């Protein structure tokens with residue numbers, strides 16, 4: 001691809017043609033247009049890859065029931081054990097739900113539905129046009145369980161090319177371009193194919209200057225292992241987002257070590273206010289007040305420039321029409337709570353606007 005910017009001998013690296021821009025499904029926009037942003041969401045997703053049978057035989061029938069008032073509490077508690085709950089496939093619902101976020105002052109939303117969990121570029125474009133929201137679409141591949149036969153056999157270079165194509169030319173023949181690499185799914189233990197995909201994602205980051213967003217495995221050691229690999233492969237840790245911090249890192253010392261890498265730290269499960277965590281029953285899902293405390297800790301350690309916020313909506317029970325909190329939970333409820341606890345306005349602006357803007361702006 002021809003470089004857009006002439007390079008001087010002192011700056012020999014060719015600039016990507018999206019350089020200094022943010023790449024949305026409607027095309028590149030100026031960084032200043034990002035505004036309030038959620039950095040890890042799913043507007044449409046088929047998340048049945050996490051579907052698990054209820055452990056009690058007497059509850060097996062719950063798996064295929066449609067979500068209703070009668071089973072809502074059960075589904076909230078066992079949210080991975082109900083198929084209907086894991087399918088967000090209705091566009092009018094997505095539009096209505098995300099419009100509330102727009103009305104609450106939100107202007108940008110990063111949809112990191114990667115290949116393997118139902119990414120739909122055309123639908124994201126229609127939702128962006130219907131709502132006026134800037135939508136940044138992900139690229140790359142989710143966890144091993146969702147990998148296609150092609151992906152299992154492909155080389156690092158072939159996988160990298162597929163990601164670069166999404167960013168440079170758009171997905172398939174749609175012309176709709178990805179503005180972020182992710183979420184790149186990594187399990188614990190980390191599988192060989194997932195290693196290949198992350199190495200390819202790093203290569204794509206190096207070539208395009210795009211941000212890279214990682215879903216770590218559920219172990220406190222995972223984030224550092226992954227970030228060390230990104231660095232080893234020549235990736236830019238300051239252009240890398242470590243996701244799901246709150247459900248992965250419970251130890252402040254480890255959190256400080258991960259922060260010291262310079263990567264962005266995504267507190268991206270706001271609204272998941274249910275301590276039972278069916279994907280990791282030996283631990284727990286922190287509540288919103290613990291997320292806020294983690295952010296206060298990071299701000300106190302001088303890490304405010306690395307904090308990002310999101311809800312990671314990926315199931316019906318998180319949507320308002322199914323009794324959930326919706327995409328506007330952070331602006332309408334969490335930010336006022338942060339303010340009430342004394343968080344400074346410049347730090348609130350940092351995590352809500354400045355950090356996502358810097359993260360999403362191509363090198």
Ligand SMILES: [Zn+2]
Pocket residue numbers: 040041042112183312314
């Ligand atoms: Zn996600």
